Amino acid sequence: MRFGIDFGTTRTVVAVSDRGNYPVVSFADGAGGSREWFPSVVAERDGELVFGFDALARDHAPGWTVVRSFKRLLGGPGTMPSTTVRLGASEHAVVDVLEGFLRAVAEAVRHASNLPPEDAPLEVVMATPAHALGPQRFVTIDAFRRAGFELLGFLDEPSAAGFEYTHRHRRTLTSNRQHVLVYDLGGGTFDAALVHLADLRHEVVTTGGDARVGGDDFDIVLVQRVLDDLGTTEAALGTKRSLTLRERAREAKEALNPNSRRVTVDLGDLDLGAPVHTLPVADYYAACRPWVERTLAAMAPVLEAAEQHPIAGLYVVGGGSALPVVGRRLREDLGRRVHRSPYPSGAVAIGLAIAADETAGFEVEGRLSRFFGVFRELDGGNDVAFDPIFGRDEPIPATAQARS
Numbered sequence: 076m077r078f079g080i081d082f083g084t085t086r087t088v089v090a091v092s093d094r095g096n097y098p099v100v101s102f103a104d105g106a107g108g109s110r111e112w113f114p115s116v117v118a119e120r121d122g123e124l125v126f127g128f129d130a131l132a133r134d135h136a137p138g139w140t141v142v143r144s145f146k147r148l149l150g151g152p153g154t155m156p157s158t159t160v161r162l163g164a165s166e167h168a169v170v171d172v173l174e175g176f177l178r179a180v181a182e183a184v185r186h187a188s189n190l191p192p193e194d195a196p197l198e199v200v201m202a203t204p205a206h207a208l209g210p211q212r213f214v215t216i217d218a219f220r221r222a223g224f225e226l227l228g229f230l231d232e233p234s235a236a237g238f239e240y241t242h243r244h245r246r247t248l249t250s251n252r253q254h255v256l257v258y259d260l261g262g263g264t265f266d267a268a269l270v271h272l273a274d275l276r277h278e279v280v281t282t283g284g285d286a287r288v289g290g291d292d293f294d295i296v297l298v299q300r301v302l303d304d305l306g307t308t309e310a311a312l313g314t315k316r317s318l319t320l321r322e323r324a325r326e327a328k329e330a331l332n333p334n335s336r337r338v339t340v341d342l343g344d345l346d347l348g349a350p351v352h353t354l355p356v357a358d359y360y361a362a363c364r365p366w367v368e369r370t371l372a373a374m375a376p377v378l379e380a381a382e383q384h385p386i387a388g389l390y391v392v393g394g395g396s397a398l399p400v401v402g403r404r405l406r407e408d409l410g411r412r413v414h415r416s417p418y419p420s421g422a423v424a425i426g427l428a429i430a431a432d433e434t435a436g437f438e439v440e441g442r443l444s445r446f447f448g449v450f451r452e453l454d455g456g457n458d459v460a461f462d463p464i465f466g467r468d469e470p471i472p473a474t475a476q477a478r479s
Contacts, residue, residue, distance in 0.1 A: 076190075077198045077227070079235070079427025080180070082215070084146045084263025084289055085325075086112035086394065087180060088421045090428035091190065095435075097242070097428040099421040101189040104128050109189065112420065113180055115262075117145050117172065119163030124172065126179035135315060140164070143318070144291050147263050149173060149214065170214050170221070177222035198225045200431040202423055205231040205266040205282040227431055233257040233268030235426030236392045236416070237277050238437055240270075242429055244388070244414055248272055252387040254280070256377065258405065259423070260370060260395035263289040267374040269381050275436045281380045285373040288366055290328075290395030296362045297324040301340055301352050316345050331356065333399045360400040367404045378409070391415045392422035 077092040078100075088111065089100040101109040105128040118130035120139045133139035140163030142148075148160045149169050159166045181197055184190065201219055203212050212229075219226050230238075236257045241248070248255075253273055259266040265288045269280040298320055302308055309317040320340075327340045339353045389409055391402065396419050405413055416422040429435050 076193060076195050077428070077431040078184070078200075079424045079429070079431055080199050080201050080219075080224075081232070081235070081421075081424040081427060082146065082177075082201065083112075083115055083261055083394070083420075084144045084291060085115055086262065086420060087115050087176075088112050088424040089180070089184060089188075090421060090424040092428045092432040095432070097425045097432075099418060099424060100184065102128070102183050103187045105132055113183055115144065115146055115176070117142050117162060117176065119165060122165040124162065124167065124175055126176045127183060129179070134318075140314075141318065143321070144263055145172065145176075147291075149211065170218050173214065173218035174221045177218055177224065181223055196225045197223065198227050198431065200227050200427040201229045202232045202235050202427055203229060204264045204284060204286060205233050205268060206284040206286060207231075230427065230430060231266070231268070231279070231282065232261075232423050233259050233266045233282060234270065234277065234279055235423045235430065236390060237268070237270040237272060237279075238426035238429045239392070239416065239422045240390045240414070240426075241272050241275075241277070241437070242425070243416070244390075247387045247414070249387070252385045254381065254384040254386050256381055256386060256389045256409075258370070258374065258389060258391045258393075258396065260391075260393040260401065261289050262394055263291050265289060265370045265373055265393075265395075267370075267377045269377050269384070271384075272387075276438045280384075281377055283374050283377040285369060288369050288373075290325075290393075290398070292366050293328055293363050293395065293398055294321055294325045296366070297328055297338065297340065297359060300354060300359060300362060301342075304352065304354065305347055307347070312345075320345060328398060331399060333402075335399070360398075363398065363400055364404070367401055371404070371408060388412045388414045392419050394420040 079090045081088045090097050091100055099111045101111050102113050104110050114127050114131055116127060116130040118125050118133040118139050118141045130141055134141045142162050158169045160169055160172065184197060185192065203215055216226065236259055237255060240255055253271055255270050255272055257268045257270060264286050266284040268282045271278040271280055323341045327338050331338060335356050337353050338356045338359050339351050341351055342349055389405060391413055402413060402415065418425065429437060
């Protein structure tokens with residue numbers, strides 16, 4: 076069985092390669108329903124870790140600490156396999172946490188999904204953010220292998236979205252318009268890329284991104300607006316009520332559509348004086364605007380490169396991009412036709428599943444997202460110099476080129 080797995084900050088999405096089709100896998104959520112994602116969540120008690128829906132089930136259980144968006148803990152510039160992170164009351168090696176999570180994903184694919192039970196090897200193409208640092212990529216690759224997956228390869232996330240674009244929107248590509256801008260706003264990271272799509276060959280022209288902006292930040296904006304209106308703070312709520320409020324804010328955000336006029340957050344059993352809190356959606360969007368502007372600033376080098384080429388379209392993917400203010404701002408600023416994936420949260424996983432399909436014939440040529448070189452000491456070790464070997468945007472040879 077061949078899969079594409081997009082390990083996301085808030086949700087991990089799996090797509091399967093099935094005879095030219097690439098459906099997103101559904102998982103049993105433990106409450107009688109099914110979801111087209113597996114929660115990127117870990118829960119800890121006395122050193123024990125559980126993941127995904129099992130972790131969500133421990134929310135508010137005595138002694139358990141639930142950590143959402145734990146991927147953000149793994150992506151720091153100093154992350155190494157030996158790096159440890161604190162989860163609840165215990166310290167754990169980064170690679171062990173990620174391995175445990177991916178083992179839970181593999182177990183769910185085999186025994187708690189809409190796929191028929193099968194003991195065949197799980198062959199996978201995975202993705203990392205375009206601007207992920209080398210150690211972060213290494214830790215992720217190592218964890219996939221340790222979790223029992225057979226790794227066929229990996230792509231950066233915007234390149235995978237480009238595969239999905241070609242699969243779904245090939246008619247928009249002409250001999251004069253073969254370049255697509257990819258805007259990928261996930262739960263915790265933002266990536267952008269300019270991709271040249273010529274038949275089945277994809278070439279990444281340049282990339283940009285910001286590893287510290289995503290849909291989680293829109294949730295925090297809404298939480299802060301609610302707390303400001305109620306005259307309280309997250310510190311006053313305490314950890315468990317604060318985490319619950321963030322989850323309720325996420326649900327309210329995801330319920331918005333382009334015609335929404337108000338956003339309503341369920342305060343339920345949070346003991347905040349009212350069962351719900353409502354505010355004008357325009358006020359919420361205005362508060363989110365600086366985060367959207369931050370993605371456009373990170374996208375600037377990609378837009379500059381795009382000025383040299385006729386563009387077939389702007390492809391918007393990632394769960395964070397579903398917020399209506401994002402699409403509006405992109406149309407205002409870029410003035411290009413915006414194609415939004417019908418599966419924004421699943422576009423990367425679908426693209427990876429296409430890459431895993433050896434009959435699809437797709438090929439990608441990537442580029443370095445930063446300089447590659449060596450550091451050397453100067454002045455008897457009192458100073459350091461960097462000698463570049465390859466520059467940013469240097470092409471990475473495709474497999475056939477590397478063998479020649």
